[in-house]
Amino acid sequence: MRLRAFVTAAVAWLAAGGLDAATDPGRALAPRMEFVPPAAGTYELQRIQRAPDAELLDANANVRRLSGYTTQKITLLTFFYTYCVDPWGCPFAYQTLTGLRDRVIAEPQLASRVRFVSVSFDPTHDTPAALRQYGGRFMGDPRFEWQFLTARSVPELLPVLDGFGQDVRVEKDASGRPTRTMNHMLKMFLIDPEGVVREIYSLAYLQQPVMFNDIRTLALEEDSALAKAR
Amino acid sequence: MNIRSLIPGIALLVCSIALADETCNSPYMTGLIKGQEDFIHVWTLGVSGVGDGSDKLVTIDVNPKSSKYGKLVHSVSVGERGESHHMGFTDDRKQLWAGGLDNNKIYVFDVGTDPAQPKLVKTIKDLGKHTGFLGPHTFYALPGRMLIATLSNTAKKDGVTGMALYNNNGDFIAKYPMPVGKLGTGTGDGYGYDIAINPARNAILTSSFAGWNNYMRDLGEVVGDPAAMKQFGNTMVMWDLKAMKPSQVFEVPGAPLEIRWSLKPGDNWAITATALTSKLWLIKQDAAGHWQAREVGTIGDPAKIPLPVDISIAADGKGLWVNTFMDGTTHYFDISNPEHPVETYAKQTGKQVNMISQSWDGKRVYITSSLLSKWDKKGADDEQFLRAYNWDGKELTLAFATDFKAAKLGRPHHMKFTARPAGTALAEL
Numbered sequence: 001m002r003l004r005a006f007v008t009a010a011v012a013w014l015a016a017g018g019l020d021a022a023t024d025p026g027r028a029l030a031p032r033m034e035f036v037p038p039a040a041g042t043y044e045l046q047r048i049q050r051a052p053d054a055e056l057l058d059a060n061a062n063v064r065r066l067s068g069y070t071t072q073k074i075t076l077l078t079f080f081y082t083y084c085v086d087p088w089g090c091p092f093a094y095q096t097l098t099g100l101r102d103r104v105i106a107e108p109q110l111a112s113r114v115r116f117v118s119v120s121f122d123p124t125h126d127t128p129a130a131l132r133q134y135g136g137r138f139m140g141d142p143r144f145e146w147q148f149l150t151a152r153s154v155p156e157l158l159p160v161l162d163g164f165g166q167d168v169r170v171e172k173d174a175s176g177r178p179t180r181t182m183n184h185m186l187k188m189f190l191i192d193p194e195g196v197v198r199e200i201y202s203l204a205y206l207q208q209p210v211m212f213n214d215i216r217t218l219a220l221e222e223d224s225a226l227a228k229a230r
Numbered sequence: 231m232n233i234r235s236l237i238p239g240i241a242l243l244v245c246s247i248a249l250a251d252e253t254c255n256s257p258y259m260t261g262l263i264k265g266q267e268d269f270i271h272v273w274t275l276g277v278s279g280v281g282d283g284s285d286k287l288v289t290i291d292v293n294p295k296s297s298k299y300g301k302l303v304h305s306v307s308v309g310e311r312g313e314s315h316h317m318g319f320t321d322d323r324k325q326l327w328a329g330g331l332d333n334n335k336i337y338v339f340d341v342g343t344d345p346a347q348p349k350l351v352k353t354i355k356d357l358g359k360h361t362g363f364l365g366p367h368t369f370y371a372l373p374g375r376m377l378i379a380t381l382s383n384t385a386k387k388d389g390v391t392g393m394a395l396y397n398n399n400g401d402f403i404a405k406y407p408m409p410v411g412k413l414g415t416g417t418g419d420g421y422g423y424d425i426a427i428n429p430a431r432n433a434i435l436t437s438s439f440a441g442w443n444n445y446m447r448d449l450g451e452v453v454g455d456p457a458a459m460k461q462f463g464n465t466m467v468m469w470d471l472k473a474m475k476p477s478q479v480f481e482v483p484g485a486p487l488e489i490r491w492s493l494k495p496g497d498n499w500a501i502t503a504t505a506l507t508s509k510l511w512l513i514k515q516d517a518a519g520h521w522q523a524r525e526v527g528t529i530g531d532p533a534k535i536p537l538p539v540d541i542s543i544a545a546d547g548k549g550l551w552v553n554t555f556m557d558g559t560t561h562y563f564d565i566s567n568p569e570h571p572v573e574t575y576a577k578q579t580g581k582q583v584n585m586i587s588q589s590w591d592g593k594r595v596y597i598t599s600s601l602l603s604k605w606d607k608k609g610a611d612d613e614q615f616l617r618a619y620n621w622d623g624k625e626l627t628l629a630f631a632t633d634f635k636a637a638k639l640g641r642p643h644h645m646k647f648t649a650r651p652a653g654t655a656l657a658e659l
Contacts, residue, residue, distance in 0.1 A: 032429075035430075038472050038473050046375075047403065048397050167260065169652065169656070205429055
């Protein structure tokens with residue numbers, strides 16, 4: 001089954017009830033949105049921390065500095081692995097990102113100022129070739145920049161994870177051997193053109209209209225700063 | 231790939247990531263425990279002449295399958311006494327931030343590496359410098375950062391205060407003063423206490439207590455001083471979470487303390503208890519979507535000032551534990567209809583009781599005794615304990631107790647649960 005079809009099926013299954021239990025905390029943690037988000041530009045996003053830097057590999061196996069992909073544009077960065085099937089993990093992130101991408105592309109003047117960056121948790125499996133296979137349809141799209149990155153090794157990836165505060169643990173099987181499941185808290189990092197993290201979205205907070213307004217808020221902030229500088 | 235073949239695996243995965251234990255944690259927190267907690271960490275006030283006399287994080291093994299069940303397994307002293315009180319996990323549950331109401335310090339413990347042996351890894355001392363606030367109380371995780379409600383201020387040490395925001399590295403980000411003056415239908419008094427967030431409603435709800443001048447003064451003196459008795463919070467505030475701006479003040483007289491949102495998906499209400507007036511208050515959206523606060527119940531006999539302190543809501547939003555400090559009683563309210571709470575059970579669990587925490591399934595309930603160093607009872611009534619109970623829906627049955635005096639630990643206050651980490655860290659492969 002193709003990834004997009006699987007995501008649609010999995011999310012529909014969960015939305016229809018999924019794990020039916022009297023008090024299922026999972027559903028309590030699923031993202032809900034029962035409010036009208038404040039309009040873009042009516043609030044200020046906090047300056048949380050500088051985005052960390054490191055050398056990573058792009059999908060063409062070129063060594064690149066991460067800072068080259070976290071500055072100059074408004075960046076939404078997340079971590080993933082290509083074979084993740086947890087419905088509230090990478091597939092849900094994929095669904096969120098593609099939905100946001102559609103919203104941004106609908107405003108061409110904004111689209112040129114925004115990029116997505118997806119960094120793999122698994123340098124061993126997610127080689128540049130695997131990234132091309134996973135995200136190829138988005139990489140060459142001239143309307144919108146979406147970068148897929150991996151590391152040369154786990155030791156080179158760890159400082160990036162630590163720097164962003166992204167946790168991940170590898171699940172073990174009954175005999176204590178590591179499996180192919182990586183439990184992680186789904187997070188997305190919104191980074192301004194100066195390379196400062198301005199918002200962090202975890203699962204309960206992945207509300208596309210809010211995230212879109214946050215992106216537009218950063219664009220308006222940049223417009224305002226440029227106007228003052230003139 | 232066949233979707234049907236994936237469903238059992240998906241179910242297991244959801245179970246592994248989306249579980250909760252104590253029902254009052256931040257909705258942004260990961261690593262929640264639905265099953266059996268392994269440890270309880272108790273933020274404990276140091277007492278002069280007892281042990282080393284310093285505040286400490288005490289860890290007790292609470293897994294019945296452990297050979298150390300009910301035993302003290304670890305203690306980390308911070309080497310000073312600063313009125314330890316509340317604490318909270320970071321969103322990744324790796325760190326536990328714990329505050330000193332008197333010395334204005336924040337102690338950061340690593341509980342993620344080995345929860346059986348927490349380590350003090352950082353002490354944040356710049357809260358007063360950056361904000362002018364005093365008395366870090368509630369530690370509420372936001373993604374990648376910690377929102378802290380404070381009780382007082384460094385200038386006058388009264389109850390006018392605010393919230394501070396730090397990132398998970400311990401760097402200060404911003405401060406948010408509690409509103410003063412007319413806002414919506416109420417008038418802000420500037421006081422603060424607890425924080426509770428409902429992401430689905432873009433809502434932060436805050437409550438109000440008292441400043442350093444009151445909470446660091448002998449309780450008998452405060453009660454006997456009419457001027458001091460006027461220095462308590464009488465408000466709650468609704469905030470726009472995204473904008474971090476107050477939007478509505480509610481008049482809630484008598485020091486509204488702990489706030490608990492119903493965790494049932496789709497519910498749009500929170501509940502609190504007022505310390506001085508002994509009432510339950512409901513904060514709920516009306517049919518037009520406007521937030522309203524109103525009194526919905528009475529706790530004990532308000533004329534006797536039972537002093538409701540901590541509360542704990544059931545995961546399904548249908549039950550509420552309430553501890554009353556003065557008479558040492560633990561109450562259970564049926565809140566199936568939150569507009570009309572009904573007390574269905576009460577038991578004296580100590581000569582003084584304060585904090586109460588329950589497991590996600592509600593089968594285990596833990597109680598500690600200390601309120602504040604200057605407010606705890608004197609003499610023989612000054613029991614200091616952690617008591618663990620099993621709850622079968624009808625009766626609290628004592629499972630074990632730890633005497634914090636006999637163990638020379640101090641006054642036990644806030645509790646947090648941890649479990650041994652599942653899986654392997656990437657760095658360990």
